[in-house]
Amino acid sequence: MNNRIKEFRARYNLTQDDLAKKVNVRRETIVFLEKNKYNPSLKLAYDIARVFDSNIEEIFFFE
Amino acid sequence: MKKAVLTFVVASLVLATVIFDIITKPSDKNPMDFVFLGITVMIVGFAIFAGFRKAKSESRGEPAEDELSRKVMLKTSSASFYISLYLWLFIMYFSDKLNSEPHVFIASGILGMAVVFACCWLFYNFRGIRNE
Numbered sequence: 792m793n794n795r796i797k798e799f800r801a802r803y804n805l806t807q808d809d810l811a812k813k814v815n816v817r818r819e820t821i822v823f824l825e826k827n828k829y830n831p832s833l834k835l836a837y838d839i840a841r842v843f844d845s846n847i848e849e850i851f852f853f854e
Numbered sequence: 855m856k857k858a859v860l861t862f863v864v865a866s867l868v869l870a871t872v873i874f875d876i877i878t879k880p881s882d883k884n885p886m887d888f889v890f891l892g893i894t895v896m897i898v899g900f901a902i903f904a905g906f907r908k909a910k911s912e913s914r915g916e917p918a919e920d921e922l923s924r925k926v927m928l929k930t931s932s933a934s935f936y937i938s939l940y941l942w943l944f945i946m947y948f949s950d951k952l953n954s955e956p957h958v959f960i961a962s963g964i965l966g967m968a969v970v971f972a973c974c975w976l977f978y979n980f981r982g983i984r985n986e
Contacts, residue, residue, distance in 0.1 A: 808914065811916055812914075812915055812916060815916075815917060815920070816916070816917065816920040816921065816922070817911045817916045817917065817920050817922070817923065818911075818914065818916060819911075819922070819923075820920055820921070820922040820923075823922060823982045826982070827984070828981070828982025828983075828984055829922055829982045829983055829984065830983075830984065831921070832921055835921060
């Protein structure tokens with residue numbers, strides 16, 4: 792599964808630290824998500840989508 | 855901060871026990887003692903590294919544990935348990951072949967389990983958990 796977290800972060804001018812704090816995870820988790828080394832739980836995917844005012848499928852997708 | 859402090863306390867207790875053992879033991883040192891000492895110091899170093907990571911996360915206002923770290927710990931525990939079974943089997947096989955004292959084999963097994971756990975944690979922590 793791929794994601795566009797980095798792209799959305801740049802659009803919303805958020806650092807990895809900022810996003811981590813907003814969704815209550817460690818910064819390392821955001822790093823792993825952006826490198827596609829970890830697939831988030833549904834709750835975390837939903838929380839991230841909510842931060843970016845988007846749907847889950849806009850951020851997370853299968854290639 | 856509580857979990858990081860707990861890690862540091864356990865690590866310092868282990869280190870204090872090792873130092874006490876070195877001071878009180880007679881001077882005729884066995885080469886195996888240095889191997890055990892080296893492995894123990896390595897394990898303590900690993901615990902301090904893990905503790906610092908937790909403390910750093912907490913000082914940044916992030917949780918000490920999140921869903922990724924819990925999954926890493928779960929995978930590490932199951933993998934290290936599985937590998938440790940083979941380690942003990944290996945030790946039992948050699949305990950029959952070598953005429954050493956039982957406490958040496960038990961100490962080797964315990965230290966081996968700690969090393970296996972540390973290696974599994976490093977592997978999953980840096981590789982990540984993909985598509986599982």
